[in-house]
Structure formats: C-alpha cells, structure tokens
Amino acid sequence: MTDVLQSLREFTVRVDYGRKHTAFDVRDGGRGKPVVRMAMDFPYHMADLLRVFPVAEPDRLLGTVGCGAAAAPDKQLLGRCREKIVWEIADSWHIEQPEIGQLVGSRKGLSRLANGYTGLSEVSAVRIEFVGPTSPAFTFVRRAGITSEYKISIHDDRVNRLLVLAWTEHFNRGYGDDARQYLIDFTTNPFQKPGPEIQAARERRKAAIQAAKQNRGHGTDPR
Numbered sequence: 001m002t003d004v005l006q007s008l009r010e011f012t013v014r015v016d017y018g019r020k021h022t023a024f025d026v027r028d029g030g031r032g033k034p035v036v037r038m039a040m041d042f043p044y045h046m047a048d049l050l051r052v053f054p055v056a057e058p059d060r061l062l063g064t065v066g067c068g069a070a071a072a073p074d075k076q077l078l079g080r081c082r083e084k085i086v087w088e089i090a091d092s093w094h095i096e097q098p099e100i101g102q103l104v105g106s107r108k109g110l111s112r113l114a115n116g117y118t119g120l121s122e123v124s125a126v127r128i129e130f131v132g133p134t135s136p137a138f139t140f141v142r143r144a145g146i147t148s149e150y151k152i153s154i155h156d157d158r159v160n161r162l163l164v165l166a167w168t169e170h171f172n173r174g175y176g177d178d179a180r181q182y183l184i185d186f187t188t189n190p191f192q193k194p195g196p197e198i199q200a201a202r203e204r205r206k207a208a209i210q211a212a213k214q215n216r217g218h219g220t221d222p223r
Contacts, residue, residue, distance in 0.1 A: 070166035
C-alpha cells in the first residue's frame with residue numbers, strides 16, 4: 001500500500017546532498033516534517049537508484065526510483081520519463097503511465113524565456129504543466145534560487161505519485177543545478193573507488209536502460 005504517498009495532493013520536494021548520502025524529502029503542503037523520503041547511501045553523482053519509504057516507517061518500501069523510471073516494491077515497472085530535445089534544449093517532457101496514457105509537460109509563463117540560457121535558467125523559476133489524454137495531470141514548479149526545491153500540485157488522482165517522484169529526480173539530475181551539490185562534489189574525494197553496492201547500482205542502471213529499449217513503458221523493471 002502506498003496511501004501515505006498516493007494521498008498527497010500538494011507537496012514539496014527538497015534535496016539533501018551529502019558525501020555519504022542523498023535524500024529527497026517530501027512534505028505534505030510544504031509544511032512540517034517530511035512524510036516520505038527517497039534516499040540512497042551514496043553521494044548523488046555516484047549512483048542512480050533511490051529507495052522510497054515513509055519517514056515514520058523507514059523499513060517499509062514504497063518503491064524505487066532511478067534512470068527516469070519508477071518501480072513498485074515487487075520491481076514491476078510503473079512508468080518512465082523522457083524529454084524531447086530541439087536544438088539541444090529540452091522542448092517538452094513525456095511521462096508514460098500505462099493506466100492513463102502519456103502525460104506531456106511543457107514550460108509555462110516566464111520560465112519559457114529562460115529555457116536554455118546558461119546562468120539564467122539555473123536560478124530562475126520553472127513551471128511545467130503536465131496534461132494527460134483527457135485532463136490536466138499535475139503541475140511541477142522549481143522555485144527560483146541557487147538551491148533545488150520543487151512544488152507539485154496533483155490535478156488528477158489517477159496520477160501515480162511514485163512516478164511523479166521519478167520525474168522530479170529525473171529533472172533534478174538533468175536540470176536542477178544546485179550550489180550545494182557542486183560543493184559536495186568538489187569536496188568529495190575524486191579518487192574514491194566505488195564499493196560493491198555502487199557497482200551493483202551501476203549494473204542495475206545499465207540493465208534498466210537495456211530493458212527500456214526492449215520494452216517501452218511495459219513489463220518488469222530488472223532492478
């Protein structure tokens with residue numbers, strides 16, 4: 001059961017970077033303590049797969065997120081994220097959720113003007129509205145500033161929140177420039193050798209990419 005996550009209508013996601021951990025904290029309505037967390041015991045640049053769990057029940061797995069995909073606790077693939085590139089700039093984003101079809105996201109408002117302009121797009125607010133085949137799906141906002149913090153508003157209860165978190169991590173990895181991450185990367189030992197857990201995560205990432213090529217949005221996630 002993922003009610004603690006699936007019941008959220010408006011929530012924020014803030015990233016905590018560390019030399020030995022990465023955590024995305026989810027707050028209901030953007031207030032109070034985190035209710036859900038997706039995390040891994042590695043610095044952000046060293047692995048991709050994050051566990052998602054209720055903060056009150058850290059041993060209860062809600063699913064996994066990584067490589068632009070979300071998987072249920074039994075590793076069943078729930079959906080994937082991708083972007084459409086035009087002139088080396090992300091023109092639109094697509095989320096494949098089989099139960100409701102493809103969700104298409106596009107920048108809205110002033111964030112469209114900053115798209116692709118280095119130095120401006122990194123610190124400006126970004127607003128992306130996702131629309132499904134029959135109705136609006138959800139709105140994603142990156143708040144202005146040098147740290148990555150996101151606000152999500154759900155408009156269709158059928159939207160899988162775990163997949164929304166996969167999208168948030170996907171966007172953060174590709175476009176969520178954060179001064180804190182740069183500092184952690186700069187101060188982490190560049191000669192540090194990845195341990196067996198990180199090597200295994202990288203192998204899972206390769207396997208997931210191969211699975212994506214063979215089966216677009218359906219089947220079982222190999223991780």
